[in-house]
Amino acid sequence: KQILSKGELQVSDKERHTQLEQMFRDIATIVADKCVNPETKRPYTVILIERAMKDIHYSVKPNKSTKQQALEVIRQLKETMQIERAHMRLRFILPAKEGKKLKEKLKPLIKVTESEDFQEHLEIVCLIDPGCFREIDELIRSETKGKGSLEVLSLKDVEEGDEKLE
Numbered sequence: 001k002q003i004l005s006k007g008e009l010q011v012s013d014k015e016r017h018t019q020l021e022q023m024f025r026d027i028a029t030i031v032a033d034k035c036v037n038p039e040t041k042r043p044y045t046v047i048l049i050e051r052a053m054k055d056i057h058y059s060v061k062p063n064k065s066t067k068q069q070a071l072e073v074i075r076q077l078k079e080t081m082q083i084e085r086a087h088m089r090l091r092f093i094l095p096a097k098e099g100k101k102l103k104e105k106l107k108p109l110i111k112v113t114e115s116e117d118f119q120e121h122l123e124i125v126c127l128i129d130p131g132c133f134r135e136i137d138e139l140i141r142s143e144t145k146g147k148g149s150l151e152v153l154s155l156k157d158v159e160e161g162d163e164k165l166e
Contacts, residue, residue, distance in 0.1 A: 016062075023060045023069075028053060030070035031077070034130070038084040052077055087111055087127035089153040090136070094122040095144055102143050109136055125153065 011019075028049040036043050056076055061069060077083045094102055099122030112127040128136060140148045 020060050020062060023062065023066055024053070024058075025050070026066045027058075027060065027070045027073055030066060031073050034070070034085055035074060035083050036086045038082055043086070044083065049077075052081055056080055085130050086155075088130050088133060088155055089114075089125065089127055090133075091151040091153055092122070092124045092126075092140060092148065093151075094124075094140070094148040096121055098144050098148065102140070102148070105139060105143070106136065109139075130155075 025046075028046050031053075032044050032046045032049045035049075053073060056079075058073055058076065074083065074085065092106070096118075099118070103122065103124070106124075109132045110124075110126045110128055114125045114127065115123075116125075117123040137150055140150050
């Protein structure tokens with residue numbers, strides 16, 4: 001009974017190695033899913049990310065979540081290759097009163113403004129860095145007191161299809 005309640009499960013070398021390999025693959029998959037080449041706006045393949053992770057000698061930490069480690073890997077890969085988080089496409093609908101002053105506060109967080117429409121309310125479609133989403137959401141909620149709305153149009157803005165070679 002004591003062994004069952006206080007004992008630890010022994011994990012063999014092969015099991016541990018397989019588990020770490022699986023985590024390594026999961027991290028590479030998350031990175032490939034969230035990132036693009038900033039020049040072409042096209043996603044990287046999982047195999048390419050795995051190779052890059054091996055090149056920077058990334059070691060998996062078994063007690064940390066794969067998502068946390070993926071964000072860490074992205075930061076480390078930025079130093080050696082051209083990689084960037086895929087931008088999120090959002091639409092804000094803000095009341096006219098708060099629209100002008102809120103737009104100034106949102107400007108530094110927006111990467112690219114695609115369209116802006118100002119009639120009875122301000123409507124902006126833009127691309128942002130996914131890391132800023134929570135900050136933007138809180139800013140809109142607090143400033144408009146629930147009157148403004150934020151809509152996610154796409155989680156990642158990537159170019160799909162075949163690339164034309166000349």
